[in-house]
Each structure stands twice: as structure tokens, then as C-alpha cells.
Amino acid sequence: MADSSPTPVLNDIDGAVLDEQTTLADLTTFHVGARPRLTVRCRTQDAVVETVRRLDAAGVPLLVVGGGSNLLVADEEPLDLVVVLIECAGVSVEEDTGLLRAEAGAVWDEVVSTSLAAGLGGLECLSGIPGSAGATPVQNVGAYGAEIADVLTRVRLLDRETGEVSWVPASALDLSYRYSNLKFTARAVVLEAEFQLRTDGLSAPLRFGELARRLGASSAGERRPAAEVREVVLDLRRGKGMVLIPGDHDTWSAGSFFTNPIVPAQIADSVQDKVRRSLGAEEAESMPRFPAGEGKVKLSAAWLIDRAGFDRGYPGEGAPARLSTRHTLALTNRGEASTGDIVALARDVRDGVNRAFGVRLEPEPIWVGCSL
Ligand SMILES: Cc1cc2nc3c(=O)[nH]c(=O)nc-3n(C[C@H](O)[C@H](O)[C@H](O)COP(=O)(O)OP(=O)(O)OC[C@H]3O[C@@H](n4cnc5c(N)ncnc54)[C@H](O)[C@@H]3O)c2cc1C
Known part of the structure; x- marks a missing residue:
């Protein structure tokens, strides 16, 4: 099986530094994620090329990581992959x-x-x-x-x-x-x-x-x-807490967690009808909807989350994973959250919006070793 293949020799690659200590919690802005088999810090483009070629030839699973700001990674070990960390920065x-x-x-x-x-x-x-x-x-x-x-x-x-x-x-x-x-x-x-x-x-x-x-x-x-x-x-x-600030837990996130749904125009109309019935005509008229080509309409995920009853900071003090206190579209780690806590919050929000408006939100970040 591919994921039990031994790691090939990598320590002779110029510009590649092997690191066995770093965890995905260290490398991601959600600050969650287990220790991979190995992290290879690649300081040059040639080091990236050679490292990826050798891992692929050996059938070893790998994850390319830049700033780790769009990644949600499982925190249960073993995390059987090699991280290729891109550090060439000219x-x-x-x-x-x-x-x-x-x-x-x-x-x-x-x-x-x-x-x-x-x-x-x-x-x-x-x-x-x-x-x-x-x-x-x-x-x-x-x-x-x-x-x-x-x-x-x-x-x-x-x-x-x-x-x-x-x-x-x-x-x-x-x-x-x-x-x-x-x-x-x-x-x-x-x-x-x-x-x-x-x-x-x-x-x-x-x-x-x-x-x-x-x-x-x-x-x-x-x-x-x-x-x-x-x-x-x-x-x-x-x-909106959308600039990384160390120690500011509103920014321990992947930014917007869900993409804005793009739906056929008649679905957008039915969402607007549901809003009208549950929240009144004024709310329905204020629903953001933007043309998205060929009979399609882009809705605002943040607006739908908000109107489905999820306030900023949901579910409140003490919860390890919460919506940002400044933006309902960002799921955040308040310091001690596990990957499972973030996944559970994501399900809660996705299901709540689906129940209220019949729209299924899709996550924006890349999931590794976990799923919604
Ligand atoms: C506070 C905050 C605000 C944000 N605001 C925005 C925003 O306004 N708009 C927006 O679009 N995004 C936003 N994001 C999401 C994120 O910052 C972007 O998607 C960013 O481009 C991810 O870059 P990264 O280097 O951190 O990627 P990573 O998280 O390291 O990787 C993300 C994905 O890209 C792949 N990848 C990374 N580097 C490479 C490479 N060199 N070659 C091939 N694949 C690669 C990874 O394997 C992974 O699948 C925000 C995130 C945070 C935390």
C-alpha cells in the first residue's frame, strides 16, 4: 500500500532541511494538526522539485504547505504523510x-x-x-x-x-x-x-x-x-479579524470557512421566499444576491449564517471552537480546540443553514485526514 512505503533518502538534497519535530499545529493558522512522518523544508525551487519527485516515485503521500492558512488537518497520530514546506522566497x-x-x-x-x-x-x-x-x-x-x-x-x-x-x-x-x-x-x-x-x-x-x-x-x-x-x-x-495577529484568536482560522454559494436563479428565489416567510419582507429584500453568469446567482454565506441564527462568537464563552467574534464566516480556535471541535462546529453551521434555507454550504479550506 502506498501509505506504508518507506520514506526515500532525502538528506542529500541541496537546499532541503529535514525536520522531525514540527507538527501541523505549528504550521497552520488554525493551530491544529498532528506531527507528520517528516517535514522537508525546501529553501530552493530545485529542492522542492527533487523532494517531490523522490516522494512521488516512492509512492509516499505528501502535503505541500506554504503558510498553512487554508488547511484543516487531523490531529490524531499517525499522520502518515511527508510535509513539503515551501521556503524559496525570492x-x-x-x-x-x-x-x-x-x-x-x-x-x-x-x-x-x-x-x-x-x-x-x-x-x-x-x-x-x-x-x-x-x-x-x-x-x-x-x-x-x-x-x-x-x-x-x-x-x-x-x-x-x-x-x-x-x-x-x-x-x-x-x-x-x-x-x-x-x-x-x-x-x-x-x-x-x-x-x-x-x-x-x-x-x-x-x-x-x-x-x-x-x-x-x-x-x-x-x-x-x-x-x-x-x-x-x-x-x-x-x-474583521482577517489579518493574522499572533495571540488574537479571532485570526486562528482559515479566513472565510465557507464559499459563497452559487445557485440557479430559481433556488435563490426560493431562499428569498424562505427568508420572507421566516424573517419578513424587509429582510428578504435586503438579501445579497449577485449575478454569477448563465442564470446563476451568488449568495452571501456570511449573511445566510447570520440569518440562520448563528451570532458572532457562537456557541459562546467556554467553547474551544467558535465563530469569530468579528465575522460569522470565520471558524476559530480559541486556543485549545482540537480538529474535531472545529469539524463539529462546521457541521453545526452547515446543517443549520441547510435547515433554515435549503442551501448547502461548501467549505473553502483543504481538509487533510478529516472530513465534513
Ligand atoms: C485570517 C485569514 C484571512 C484570509 N483571507 C482570505 C481572503 O481574503 N481571500 C482568500 O482567497 N483567502 C483568504 N484566506 C485563505 C488563505 O490565506 C489563502 O487561501 C492562501 O492563499 C493560502 O496560502 P498558504 O500558503 O497559507 O496555503 P496553505 O494553507 O499552505 O495550502 C493551501 C492549499 O494549497 C496547496 N499549496 C500551497 N502551496 C502550494 C504550492 N506552492 N503549489 C501547489 N499547491 C500549494 C496546499 O497543498 C493546500 O492544498 C485567509 C486565511 C486566513 C487565516
Whole structure:
């Protein structure tokens, strides 16, 4: 069986450091998860390639980890896999063309601030998202009306099926809302990502109402100096517990735990009817619904959770896993939660929303060794 295969020799790989102590609780922002068979800290792209090739050839299960901010991992040992921790972190910028390249292990928010310091616009709305540059294409990260698909040109990939390394255009990744064909499949490892940014230093068009209002923008789609937009985005994110702060348990999470459901228009209508019957016409009229192409509508997971009766901080003092006290869409570890506590809370919320509105919420993070 694959998962009982012995770990191949890895200690002769340049740029790879073997670590037998680190747990997934140490590596993830949920701060839960068992000790893997081994963690291989890869300081160069070549070390990532060689480590993954050897593990795959030996049939040893592996988990690629960047910043650990979108992972929920089982905490019961044995966790029979090897963690490949991506630590190559170089960033290069061409100020005249606006091309920025980041190695996969670069801290994403540092990439954003580097781009702004070079006078480039385009990443400002994605300020404050935790994790690594290499993970940004994996779920097409997005926030405040922008997503990585807007600026990503290509990625340098290690294809795990063939073992080949090549630059692949962003169009080959099927990027869509919180999705790419890398997510859930682990078919390839991102070694480096390239972005085409704006050289005039202006932001992407402001598409998110709350952000535009805070900036006093007079029309949708206005552009502002990118550095100014970053500051407001960071401020808004801090208010929602969406910037990592050590010791702040509202940020011991994976950010938004559920994706916004995309449903056929008639389902959205029936949800609105249910809201009307249970909460009244005014609530029903205020239900957020956004066109999502071809007769589809995107609903707000946070709004549905809230209206299903889950308040911030649910289920209350003393519970080891709770909804964030600042945002109902984030499930959080208050310090002592187990993976099971977080899974139980996720089920509770998912089932409550389903009972109230007939909508099944889907989790956004990647689950390893556990399931909903
Ligand atoms: C407080 C908070 C706020 C957040 N806000 C947002 C937000 O606004 N928008 C948003 O989209 N997300 C948000 N997230 C989720 C998360 O930060 C992003 O998904 C981020 O891109 C994950 O990066 P990471 O390096 O931490 O990935 P990890 O958690 O390490 O990995 C996530 C998945 O990607 C895979 N992976 C990681 N690196 C690579 C690589 N180099 N190649 C191939 N696969 C890889 C892993 O195997 C795993 O399957 C938030 C999370 C937190 C904790």
C-alpha cells in the first residue's frame, strides 16, 4: 500500500532541511494538526522539485504547505504523510514593464508591499491575505473585488504526473471563484508565479462597495493610488479579524470557512421566499444576491449564517471552537480546540443553514485526514 512505503533518502538534497519535530499545529493558522512522518523544508525551487519527485516515485503521500492558512488537518497520530514546506522566497520586479515574479514560498503580503514600493498597482486589494505567493493561484485568492486571475500571467509548475517543470499560462489553470484545477487535485506544485501589474501606480478599478465608500470614490470602477487603497483594505480586514495577529484568536482560522454559494436563479428565489416567510419582507429584500453568469446567482454565506441564527462568537464563552467574534464566516480556535471541535462546529453551521434555507454550504479550506 502506498501509505506504508518507506520514506526515500532525502538528506542529500541541496537546499532541503529535514525536520522531525514540527507538527501541523505549528504550521497552520488554525493551530491544529498532528506531527507528520517528516517535514522537508525546501529553501530552493530545485529542492522542492527533487523532494517531490523522490516522494512521488516512492509512492509516499505528501502535503505541500506554504503558510498553512487554508488547511484543516487531523490531529490524531499517525499522520502518515511527508510535509513539503515551501521556503524559496525570492521576488523580482521589473519596474518599467510591471512584471513581478515571486517564488512560491514568498510571503504573499510582502509581495504585495514590494509591488507597491516599486510603484506598481494591481495587487492592493489582495493586501493582508495570509500565506504564500505559490498558493495564490491554487484557489484563485480574492478579496475586495479583485482576484489573482486579474493579474496572474503564468506559473512555473512541477507536474507530478510527468515530473516535468515548465512555465504554464494562467489560462491553463481554469481559474474561477475560489477555484483552480490545482485545488483538491494536488496535481502540480507551483514553484514560481508571474504577475503583470500596472506601471502607473494606480489601483485596479474599485469594484467593492464598502472599499469604494471608504475611499470616497464617486463612481464604481474609479482608480486610486494603489498604496492608499492598500491601507484602507488592511484597515477593513483588521476590523474583521482577517489579518493574522499572533495571540488574537479571532485570526486562528482559515479566513472565510465557507464559499459563497452559487445557485440557479430559481433556488435563490426560493431562499428569498424562505427568508420572507421566516424573517419578513424587509429582510428578504435586503438579501445579497449577485449575478454569477448563465442564470446563476451568488449568495452571501456570511449573511445566510447570520440569518440562520448563528451570532458572532457562537456557541459562546467556554467553547474551544467558535465563530469569530468579528465575522460569522470565520471558524476559530480559541486556543485549545482540537480538529474535531472545529469539524463539529462546521457541521453545526452547515446543517443549520441547510435547515433554515435549503442551501448547502461548501467549505473553502483543504481538509487533510478529516472530513465534513
Ligand atoms: C485570517 C485569514 C484571512 C484570509 N483571507 C482570505 C481572503 O481574503 N481571500 C482568500 O482567497 N483567502 C483568504 N484566506 C485563505 C488563505 O490565506 C489563502 O487561501 C492562501 O492563499 C493560502 O496560502 P498558504 O500558503 O497559507 O496555503 P496553505 O494553507 O499552505 O495550502 C493551501 C492549499 O494549497 C496547496 N499549496 C500551497 N502551496 C502550494 C504550492 N506552492 N503549489 C501547489 N499547491 C500549494 C496546499 O497543498 C493546500 O492544498 C485567509 C486565511 C486566513 C487565516
